Amino acid sequence: MHIAPLAATPALIDVLAGLLADVVAQGGSVGFMHPLALAEARLFWGRALQAAADGQRIVFGAFEDDQLVATVSLLLDCPPNQAHRAEIAKMMTLPRCRGRGIAAALLRAAEAAAVARGKTLLVLDTASEGGAAGLYEKHGFTLTGEIPDYALKPHGGLTGTLLYWKRIGKQGA
Numbered sequence: 001m002h003i004a005p006l007a008a009t010p011a012l013i014d015v016l017a018g019l020l021a022d023v024v025a026q027g028g029s030v031g032f033m034h035p036l037a038l039a040e041a042r043l044f045w046g047r048a049l050q051a052a053a054d055g056q057r058i059v060f061g062a063f064e065d066d067q068l069v070a071t072v073s074l075l076l077d078c079p080p081n082q083a084h085r086a087e088i089a090k091m092m093t094l095p096r097c098r099g100r101g102i103a104a105a106l107l108r109a110a111e112a113a114a115v116a117r118g119k120t121l122l123v124l125d126t127a128s129e130g131g132a133a134g135l136y137e138k139h140g141f142t143l144t145g146e147i148p149d150y151a152l153k154p155h156g157g158l159t160g161t162l163l164y165w166k167r168i169g170k171q172g173a
Contacts, residue, residue, distance in 0.1 A: 001064050003062050003063070005061075006052065006071070007049065007052070007053065008046065013045045014038075016041070017041035019071065020044065022095065023092045027154055028092060028130075028154065029130065029131065029153055031151075036154075048073065056077035057073050057076055059073050060072050060074070060110060069102060070092060070094065070102045071090065071106070072089070072103070072106040072110050073088075073089045073110075074086050074087070086123075087124060088122055088124035089124065091132060104135065114168055115168050115169040119168060120167060120169045121165060121166070125150075125161045125162060126161065127153075128146055128159050129153070130153075130159075133164075136164050137164075139166075141166045142166065145163055146160045147163065
């Protein structure tokens, strides 16, 4: 497995769209409802990768045998009074590839990139039901609390979200 920042190409956007649609179909709470049209998924990834090209985020991909199997985004575009922090978002792993340490490797890559950019705080949220709370807690994130009924689940119904933070870099040492 190798991890690399992603840049937009039509072929990569198609692969990312398929990953997003697959994760949503399996119930992943990543901001979209099922069924997710591939055109909508392509539009999302086109915008996300443009934001990466503009320096507002970094989109990391995890590859096995040159196949994209997971992704995470590090959101860098914060207001001036929050320039010290970044946000982990859109952690997605193909369902058949879960439980193999891929998400943990992506999380480490995102954290290292944040530290390299002088960030001292990471924040994230994950669904209360079916989210990755265990992964984040294992990697040193602290649970702040839960917001109930925060979002619709991809197949309907409401789920809360868990809010996490982690000090990194100089302040995190």
